[in-house]
Amino acid sequence: MNMEPIQALPVPRWEGEGYSRIPFWVYTDEALYHRELDRIFYGKHWSYVGLEAEIPHAGDYKRTWVGERSVIVARTDDGSISAVENICAHRGAAFCRERTGNVKEFLCPYHQWTYDLKGNLAGVPFRRGLKKNGEIRGGMPADFKPAEHGLNKLNVAVRNGVIFASFAHDIESLEDYLGPRILPYFDRTFDGRKLKIHGHARQRIPGNWKLMQENIKDPYHVGLLHTWFLMFGLIRGDQKSNILMDAHGRHGAMASTRADTGKGDVSQGLHSFKDDMRLHDERIIDIEREQWWNGPTVVMLTLFPNLIVQQQSNSMSMRQIIPRGTGKFDFVWTHFGFEDDTPDLETRRLRQANMFGPAGYVSADDGEVLEFCQESYDAGDRNRATIAEQGGRDWSDSTHTITENVLRGMYAYWRKLMEV
Template sequence: MNERVIPREPHGLDWFQNGTSRIPFRVYTDAELHTRELENFFYKNHWCYVGLEAEIPNPGDFKRTVIGERSVVMTRSEDGSVNVVENVCAHRGMQFCRQRHGNRKEFVCPYHQWSYTLKGDLQGVPFRRGVKQAGKVNGGMPADFKTEEHGLNKLRVATRGGVVFATFDHAMESFEDFVGSTVLGYFDRMFDGRKLKILGYNRQRIPGNWKLMQENIKDPYHPGLLHTWFVTFGLWRADNKSELKMDSHFRHASMISTRGNAQAANEVSKVSSFKETMKLHDARFLDIVPEAWWNGPTAVMTTLFPSVILQQQVNSVSTRHIQPRGNGEFDFVWTHFGYEDDTPEMTERRLRQSNLFGPAGFVSADDGEVIELSQKGFEQKPEHRTLAELGGREVGDTDHMVTETLIRGMYAYWRKVMGL
């Protein structure tokens, strides 16, 4: 029998000068590439975001969510530990958990009532020893059936600073090594051990490839151009003091910026989105009060590849969870939070500033819009490519934001992992 020949580069992606400054549209439009991305980035060798410990404060609490396109359940068991199990019954494969949150003593699959502990261990199987009828025992599981061999798929869990990550890959490096010391420093800045207080959720479905959201937060070029509020009120503009930092693989990044120059006219304010005379009728939207934990920067946007964005924009803090749905669509779930030591005034301030962000935000609503329209452009011309050459064609940390280096970095990593 002939061996099956698997072509090495079935997709024939063409990379300009073998770099990543020009990204083929096909990486966004090809369904088969998407399946490989799920396997390579979401289902192995990467810690993916699951939630915040504050979402499951008490024993028995659970939250259903996803890693990539696989449904998982995060639980707090009686001993206080955080567990993540795959939402697929060991018996007939049913997604047994349909509630999105709640409190349970155990999980029971409704179909045949197989029951599991909150850690995912199989407890009982109805009619395991058969059913007695007219003096004989009918049915039952085979004698060698062992409950301990048929638990739920248990994921490896990492918690840090109240944030929960999980992986299907039990062999991979630690969460800390995965993030790397540079970006971990910015992670710890925001999640410094104080208990978190959930403020609520926003959920949006964006008709575009999931990577575009990573790229959006690795692109400091657009905020001072697309987002009038950012440039006009000095929240994010090209002349702000800023730094871009990556992990050693270029997969994660932090964009660090310090507010300045609000409504001052210069090169930057010549952009058409700058509105010199714009004044708020109600200035409370921007009632910004610096916090000690900032240590200076007024905004740090961290991308942890592939699954989450960590937002600090002045007093507004949130996690933004990327949940792919095929190559052309993803769900984007925002969890806004505060800290246990927030005063009522600070909570109110965080909530007011959240009007800038989210699916209707004065700033962020248009990010979803440009992603949708980018995807439309890719779909109509899949053989073409984007151009990401601001600041050159190389990849490296910078002390300014006039560059697309983080996008190039992400695709350097993507190419290495995908072998394309």
């Protein structure tokens, strides 16, 4: 019997050099997927787990996932943020079942072990047994030390209202992790202003988790797949853009500025372009330029491994990727604005949010094509490869959107990390 853990099992070989021809098995192989969980989600990477505005008061918590592991993120009594694994130290029950709530302490229903908000073990029923008629029944062994049996605590990093966690404690700072090229784009949205949560949307997409990162790292598809964007003038193929990555290639920033002229001539030749299409309610594309944009009308950040930060016109969202096996992932959208938004601006953000989310006029397209891709990866020859060579085979920066460079950047990093 083979007792090797699945992540130690051999994975297929990625034939050839480079990162522009991606084998189908990259999206389907079980052993590889477990290696990804180990090295990426449970390794030395920062995963997004939430916004401070979701848990503003002491005792507020939210339940989320890092990789496939259930994690509780909480605001403690001293105002700091804690993240603990949702596994009772006693019998291992995933005790927290609510999505959000407010508690004084965490309580496992099975045997009522309790933990403070930082995850320290606070109470064990019958720790010293039950005294009856002068006789002590039960009780934990005398050398049982509560201090050694708290919840598994994750490393936490918070920057301007955004919370990241990692199972690794010997990990670089979040700032070093994002790097000097990506950090300014992160700080552009999150500059310390108080955030306001507008709502969440959740969907399960039948595709490998990396496909979602690839999708946002690929601005080339936007003007082709998303007819809505094009038709109503929110993007043009000839937009001035700045597309760049961190030093590893794992994170990407795509900043693009739409000219004020609306529908672009460059769109006319495309299949999908219909000049006579009109919106019943044009307020959804009535956009107010905001000062802090500092130019770009859209900035999409892809932060490895599990976060996309979206600012498209006045709509902003955090999109969290939660892997659920090789062929599916959960996609959690948190739409937000700023506390000091005027009521008019807030209404614009809410209206424009209709473009995004599971049923968004634009985003629904992505979920569907990712499913189309995974269908082939699952059923097709696993050694067949996809082609990501628009704009070349390297992953240098780009000043236009007709490129798959950021996607290649991720695989340059991923291939090294996964040793395939």
